[in-house]
Amino acid sequence: MLGMYDGSLIGTISFIALGVIGGGITEELFNRGYFINVLKDVFKNPKTGLWFSAISSIIIFSFGHMPVTALDWFDILIPTIMYTLLFITTTRLTAPIIAHGIYNMTAILLTYWLYYN
Numbered sequence: 001m002l003g004m005y006d007g008s009l010i011g012t013i014s015f016i017a018l019g020v021i022g023g024g025i026t027e028e029l030f031n032r033g034y035f036i037n038v039l040k041d042v043f044k045n046p047k048t049g050l051w052f053s054a055i056s057s058i059i060i061f062s063f064g065h066m067p068v069t070a071l072d073w074f075d076i077l078i079p080t081i082m083y084t085l086l087f088i089t090t091t092r093l094t095a096p097i098i099a100h101g102i103y104n105m106t107a108i109l110l111t112y113w114l115y116y117n
Helices: 009-040 046-064 070-090 096-116
Strands: none
Touching: 009 046, 009 070, 009 096, 046 070, 070 096
């Protein structure tokens, strides 16, 4: 991420927009909204379908972010599990979208503060 980040105000705002729209909204619509809802209906038992689709969603989402180190895995798995639990408990996409957007925006702002402040 730092290689593409120039530390300018426009760059920071662009990354925030990309993180909130690309990550917070788009990823949640697909990974939780579409993937879990479609895959859980494949099973006759609703609980089995929900568990299988939720765990599959977490695994696919995590591998899609290509973590390499243990810290990368931690940084991806913990929030992903939280977004999935938010979706399952609320049965709405609003909570995971907001949580994912806030997480991404916080990471971008912390990167800016640590490297360009």
